[in-house]
Amino acid sequence: MPDFAIVDTHVHLWDPAEIPMDWCAGAPALSRPFGLAELDEARGAVQLEQVVFVECDVVPGRSLDEARRIATMAEADPRLAGIVAHAALEDGAKVAPHLEALAGLGLVKGVRRLLQNEADDAFCLRPDFQAGLALLPNYGFHFELCIFHRQFPAVLELVARHPEVRFVLDHIGKPGIKAGIVEPWWTFIKALAAFPNVICKLSGVATEADHAGWREAEIRPYMDRALDVFGSERVMFGGDWPVSILALPYADWVEVVDRATAHLSREERQRIFRDNAKHWYRLPG
Template structure:
């Protein structure tokens, strides 16, 4: 089995994706469905996927759970709910009781959009993270490099919760800078309750001229810091289409991990995702 641990779908007739603004994102302003994804995934040898939230709208998570119940391709959902609400534990339990609720595997919030670089350390957020851990779910981190130190503090503060770093914390690949991102990533990786996704990297590079070698210093750093047993492949489809096709992302990641043993590659492409998300 090969697992794509990170992709999205959306239907603009259901709701707008208000983050899709500007000429550079124009190609994303259309519907992207599981029917669109399925042949791409099959061609890349992907058997199962994890569907990840896109907007901070409560209705999206139940919709994604229902999709997972209807489509064999989706093995898990990372949804959104308000971590700061006083009744967060009850809300997580309610989501688990919905149609497809068994597919809820994690929660994510667009921390990258929060102006406070230490948003994750707020008392109400920490209480919410503890509730996510109590529900047996994981927490996906979508952050920018300057927010990585707070991620490490949050993970240390809630040791029962597994934190999944999306897109390696969005390293500055386009500029070629390595620090302070690399040091912050290693600090996070030093905590045993953290894992990361080899995802979303082609759109952090120059979308028009990126090469595999542009990505390699960042994936090599992640492989060294986390090890293959705490890394997982994710396409970040359809956002990746701004810079690459699904097959190009898959092929590039396989090239970047070609030096691993068969067992290590199996972890990146299946084992880590199955273990972390309970697929």
């Protein structure tokens, strides 16, 4: 367990009764409210200095309500220091009023438009999506890439076309751990790391394995690869809580990452668990 306070760059907070999420109906363990009080209970001895909220794929038309709800929660708990909100970038220039509304909330640091479930692996290369993406620097926003490993070719092209945009890779690009797939993810993640405007979250790894039967030795090669190609300067800790509880408790995931980084210096570990998040998300303190 880290002996210093950490910043979690990937926390979900929701109440399905208040703002519905269609996908949650298929996951009974997640179909209940999860707030900061539940996170405090789950973290145990983990010292949480700050957290970044990441949008929860709520039903269409409610994403701005979601961001406003989180901004209100942050007024009562300053640990909630940043928001990654949904934005329908495929709307092209028409997404601008939505981005302006997000910017007005003050805490929004970036946007995410889930790509992982798109049938078209090249969805992100559609002209309207790229037009919406190109607007993000106008608001100081980055874009969070939530993809499955099969979508890497299109994402590599997207990042190459938009050097003006900062990108955050969620969940190390969701490699096919459960199926034992190593390549081409192994090659693709190194190619993505070659772009200096991309940083990688060490999050959501165990949930890509067999939830009930995964072993640490099974997921470590993927974690080690992300650490190797991005380096300690461009990797951030993410809890992916509460989705992560499908595979393991929150504090256990912190300990897994702690062991995976134990060979690094204290300064490097503090970058991964704290300092990189503060820099990339422009967090106070």
